[in-house]
Amino acid sequence: MGADREGGAGRGPLRMVVYGVCGVVLLAGCASMPDSGDLRGVDSTPRQDTQVRVFAMPPQDDAQPSDIVSGFLEALTSDDPTYSTARQYLTKAASQTWKPGLSSTVLADGPGIDPNRLGGREGSDDLTFTLTGTRVARVDEQQAYSPASGTYNAPVHLTRDKKTKQWRIDTLPQGVVMGKSDFQRNYMSVNKYYFASNAAAGTTQTAAVGDPVYVRRRVDPMTQMVQSLLNGPTTWLDHVVRTSFPTGTALQKGVGGLTPDDQNKLTVPLNEKAARVGVKQCSEMAAQLLFTLQNLTPVVDQVELLSGDTHLCSLAEDHADDVAARGSMDRPGYVYFIDDKSRLERIAVGNNGTKDDPVPGALGEGSKALRSVAVSRDEDTAAAVSGDGKNLYVTSLVSGSSLGDPVLASRGKSEQDRLTPPSWDGNGDLWVADRDRDKPRLLLLEQGKGVPLVVKTPELDGRIDSVRVAADGVRIALVVTKNGKKSLFIGRIERRQEVAEDRPTVSVLGLRSASPELEDVTAMSWSGDSRLVVVGREQGGLQTMRYVQVDGSTPEGPAPAALSGIKEITAAESDGLPLVAYSEDGIVRLPAGTQWQKVTDGVAPVYPG
Incomplete structure (x- = not known):
């Protein structure tokens, strides 16, 4: 109960x-x-x-x-x-x-x-x-x-x-x-971490994926989290992640009350199932533990693994990102938006002023009317939807780059029935939905180019109105319109490489509601490894803004300061960066501990992703 x-x-x-x-x-x-x-x-x-x-x-x-x-x-x-x-x-x-x-x-x-x-x-x-x-x-x-x-x-x-x-x-x-x-x-919600198991071909670094669980707050939560991690991922996520702990790995019998020492190092004694792991595998095991425990408390900055009296390995915080990438650790360089001359502009992260500059290349020249943009997580490439919503362009953010031909075109009869704003995952793949009423589709362009893959969505009931992919590349947030109402769903991305096919089959499965208390969702963005910021309307109420977890729960802490008339919102998955939104006042931002501030005129603000 x-x-x-x-x-x-x-x-x-x-x-x-x-x-x-x-x-x-x-x-x-x-x-x-x-x-x-x-x-x-x-x-x-x-x-x-x-x-x-x-x-x-x-x-x-x-x-x-x-x-x-x-x-x-x-x-x-x-x-x-x-x-x-x-x-x-x-x-x-x-x-x-x-x-x-x-x-x-x-x-x-x-x-x-x-x-x-x-x-x-x-x-x-x-x-x-x-x-x-x-x-x-x-x-x-x-x-x-x-x-x-x-x-x-x-x-x-x-x-x-x-x-x-x-x-x-x-x-x-x-x-x-x-x-x-x-x-x-x-109880409190804590992410335990596993590794993406179905990453796209050519992915260079393993992605760490947060798996939120609820543990009892004052009943040895550190030991609870270690045990939960060792027990494996939750059923919903298990399809798309792996663990580096050998099957049957558990804490040594009688171990409890795990506590870091005065050097902030936590020693974790494991049973004999972990005794024969190699250096690389042990480093991954330690990274899983370190990511998990740091989500619980910041006082752990090193993990040491033992099996019996044998030292297996140690991993410090400053080396953990060499093992796997976490979206919440990627700090973007800029926040981007489209100005009133259809130029893609950017403002340096950490700049509390309003100085903005056009990006290098074609998108900074304003030669094409733009409606929305997405900048790759390495900030080298951008995807832009034309002002009428019909065409999708992909180009480099370097001086002298050209816009080129569109990589995708919608046949929707009206602007509202064409392309959604695009989204990049951490693997460098580009996602976008075509809202053509005659042929609505979720599409994937591998590395932002080539013939689009049609993503299978067998559980989808409605039409996709907005797409945002998590940095880990295995979870996707979708705003789905049905009967005039927009709801937020989270799905997992499953990839299968068929033997007779050159390209993978990609599906979004396990769709589940992430904002059941909101009657109508108007904007959303990832805001952490397992958290999103959502703008919507409560049943019979006014517009509201809140944080939600991917499992549909409400995270601890205050909701963002209210602001009326928000049409678009973006958040960085790393901590400490302000929310940025497009409202009736233009581009506004919310630095920590303050109120919303006007930045400049423009539309479609985005952090990389």
Whole structure:
């Protein structure tokens, strides 16, 4: 069963003892609640300081059945590593079969306790209550998050022991359940990292791919993350990534409480399955660990791997990028936009002023009306869509370069039915969608040239309106229009090289919603290894801007400052660079800790990618 952040139905009385110095909160699981009369839901615990440890209290003697249910639910929100206190509310048999790690069900509010008890007469030794609520999300056994909806109803059966006369739960749902606020207090999202397994031919460097999972915030999260990494990628991502850890690799038996030393080095003892790895493989294993742990905390800047008493390898932060490339580590040189003379202009990253210059080459001359652009991640090449949306050009950003002939042309009857803004992946391949109503397609131009590949999208329900590919080249964000509404979906890019074919078959599969709370998405951009910034409209509401994770969850931290009239937005995948947008005021940017600032007039701002 699982958790979440907003309050719930009326909470029964709850006794709490706070130890400020030790940072401990005891949740009194046995509230004063009568067995007769109306029962009320177990509300989400008010948001506490994240450093406060929360421990549940065991059931009191002669506690009423309703007290047992509410006490058990409170115990699920504590920081008890093995839920030992929660198990005290169960019979011995139920405790042995209950698997709290199987899933976490997140409800909008704390779970309600239905007053309509099923079965059991007054004075009988068994009763059944129903836990109720509105589903928000589910975290599965792999710790992967997915949005959910609909009502939640789950029976909880209690029995009274014939000898002790104490009530205990003997039948309950597997996993844990809690309200949204408790979930956000107890759990946090962390990327674990694997390597792209289906990179395009000719790719020179391995790409690291973030795989977000939710771990319990104050229950040895470092060890949790190492174990989760060793267990392998989540099912959704497993199709397109690989791990360098040999099958069966695990922490040495009894290892826990992993902590870096005073030199910020973390030593990770592995079992015998890792004993025979070579230097290159070990470096990749260490890079996976280092990327993962640095996403959890910045205090780890070196990893050492052991197997038994044997030193396998070490990897420091300043050498990790030699092993694999992470999009969040690539710092672009410029942000680009189209000015009122159809010239592609650029402003140096880190320049807080407004000085802009035309790019070298044909796109900086303004000879062709332009609608949108994309600059390759190495900033050597740009792709541009003509002002009428019909033609796609690719040219070098060097002095003297020519625009040449278009590499792609749409036959759409109107500008809105032609080419979307293009997007480059980290492999140097160019992606664009043709919105021609008679023949809508997602297209891939390998290295930005040649005959376009038609990308298969068997799960697509609607027409692609916007395309953004992650730096890792294995995940793609699509804004899809259906029945007049635009929704954001994330898909994985799968490549297969057929024996009889010269070119690969490329598909986008596993499409899943990344912004279920938004009714209409108007703009989006990658803003991290597993995060996007999205502009859209809530149901019945005004335009809003927020960050979302690829799994559909909301990352921690504040949303970007609101700004009306945003038509396009771009973000760098590396940290610390401002959002840049095209709004009714022109090109604007949002430096950290400030408000939106006017930069210049223009349209179609983009960071490389």
